[in-house]
Ligand SMILES: Nc1ncnc2c1ncn2[C@@H]1O[C@H](COP(=O)(O)OP(=O)(O)OP(=O)(O)O)[C@@H](O)[C@H]1O
């Protein structure tokens with residue numbers, strides 16, 4: 287479209303490229319090499335992800351942020367094995383990822399619990415491989431204790447708050463003892479206080495278990511509080527724009543001034559991306575108007591809305 291001229295590479299993107307070029311002491315837990323994905327749409331095959339390369343170390347907590355539609359969930363689904371990479375390679379421990387597996391547990395925005403099972407039964411469901419019923423129950427209760435829900439083991443999902451349901455989902459994912467925990471905006475549907483509590487719990491659980499975590503969020507403060515590294519993605523095509531090592535000591539508080547300092551650096555980059563999307567949107571609307579398509583009664587052009595949730 288000629289609107290955006292090529293900018294010199296930022297320091298952060300150069301750091302990202304340097305990191306990828308480094309010989310690794312041990313295999314990355316997750317590695318993506320030049321991954322591109324295109325979906326068939328009525329507008330053709332726009333790239334949801336283009337040439338994304340990324341290496342995540344064992345035990346690393348990586349947060350992905352970026353404007354709506356930049357491909358965060360697509361990236362997570364590829365790592366989960368729920369979606370094939372159109373082009374490029376995806377590995378876990380140097381083995382190509384070809385399908386979903388219990389070694390990569392996914393937690394979504396809405397806790398997908400079985401409504402007819404109690405909290406402990408929902409967790410037990412993930413433990414089907416444990417044949418002994420007593421051992422299975424004991425393990426499920428242990429996981430519920432990890433998320434401070436022992437007292438609600440026999441409650442059904444509808445008797446729990448949104449935050450509690452999400453904690454059951456975390457307990458269920460942990461019960462699988464996955465190598466990698468993939469979290470797609472797990473706290474987006476929660477109120478601010480509940481979210482802060484859960485950020486604290488996820489931090490504590492990570493410090494105890496040192497799982498490799500990939501965590502998608504729109505909330506930059508959340509990303510900085512949790513991540514060893516925050517990766518900022520850009521849209522159209524989805525790509526990595528910036529990455530920042532968060533060198534703050536743990537445990538971290540969401541409201542700490544240092545957290546805000548890191549968050550500001552990420553926000554500056556995100557604002558550019560959002561501005562780009564807004565410009566593209568207005569260009570598109572203009573072009574449609576010029577073609578007289580806004581007169582078409584079958585076609586609805588929605589006014590631009592900020593769908594990016596809090597934090598952006
Ligand atoms: N099944 C699909 N069919 C067609 N296009 C898709 C499909 N899934 C995703 N896309 C497109 O791919 C792009 C990336 O989508 P994705 O859901 O990964 O974005 P996201 O960064 O997770 O957005 P959000 O923050 O809103 O959740 C978007 O342009 C979206 O329209």
Ligand SMILES: [Mg+2]
Pocket residue numbers: 358359360470
């Ligand atoms: Mg998404």
